[in-house]
Amino acid sequence: MKMWKGRFAKASTASADEFNASIGFDQRLYREDITGSIAHAKMLGKQGILTGEESALIVKTLEEILADIEAGKVEFTIENEDIHMNIESVLTQRIGQTGKKLHTARSRNDQVALDFRLYLKKETDAIDGKLADLLEALVTLAEKHQDTVIPGYTHLQRAQPVTLAYHLLAYYQMFARDRERFADCLCRIDRLPLGSGALAGTTYNTDREYLAEELGFAAVLPNGMDAVADRDFALEFLSCCSITMMHLSRFCEELILWSSVEFGFIEIDDSFSTGSSIMPQKKNPDMAELIRGKSGRVYGDLMSLLTICKGLPLAYNKDLQEDKEPVFDAADTLNASLGIFTEMIQTMKVNDGQMAMAAKYGYMNATDAADYLVARGIPFRDCHEIIGKMVLYAIQNGKALDELTMEEFHSFSPAFDEDIYDKIAIRSCIEAKKSAGSTSFDSVAKQIADIRAGK
């Protein structure tokens, strides 16, 4: 029998029940739901809305139900629609009339908003931990590769030489900001909706501050209608997930390219690669491709919830039941992707030699050759043209710039001297960068030192 059966003359059809029910997916909120109910029952007891015995009995039974759910001893039913009514129904089966009193001064609307916020607090925490692991892996790899030279690209064309450490630290900064974004998002998740009732507040002398304290919320939401109607905190969470997935996806794209024979910069460990069912020689970077693909799925989760919320009149509408699956999916996907990604970069093999080779033959010292002429008083635009012609000549003759003879240099400009070789050696190009935050060896060492010092 439905808990809300009173007003109805006729039962809903089985198909309507099935369509309406969320227990299939919101059962994973059982712990949050029980935690919220325990706090609510304690508050009702403290405020004299329930007697001390009633409150204590409810708390004790809810704790037993929690243990039983965890032991797989509780069966949820579609008839009880969602996790909230399923647990309340088990409670009432066990303690009768007293169980029926739990829902005093509460609605499922503030209850579900509470459960969802508790769940997101936990997930944000888990993601924060995974991001911290990834950051640690990145800085550790960067420390190891401060001397590994690699082409830096723009338009996927070789542009200027950088160190692998510098490249990795670029991602470090992105993921560090992702972490900040989750922490900031948590500030708004961390507000208590419970006690708002269905939308207008309740007629009982409740103590919402006490609830916030019991449940570990930083603040109480000041408007009950807002508390039950909005899911902006979940949207923020989804957008944080989307941005982090985007960063992972870009990195994965590079790992996929780098692991191709064409690049040969890295080798992804066998334990994170797969083979082909037909081509015996293949070793595919499936994990990286999947993370790249899953970023699309997480953006979809964000779009779903944005669209679900758009146009909803205040306050609660059942559309909001559709908020859960995209959020669960995004959280699960990001959690799994972060874990796999970190292990993948910890175990990949870096081919320093191949990277250095690519850095040598990319004409990436052309800007430095131009700067050399600038230092000899030639205007930058003219230098740009001279070096451009030199590069064309070098390409046609299959040489790197520093493989040209002094005679060849002089045929482009008399301003070149013997020291040009030193100035345009790839390591010199890196060393010569002076601006703060550059790829120079010193700057990268400082970036690492700052990270290690927690700056």
Ligand code: ARG
């Ligand atoms: N299962 C519902 C949800 O997920 C709980 C809230 C139901 N509230 C209501 N007024 N029907 O949103």
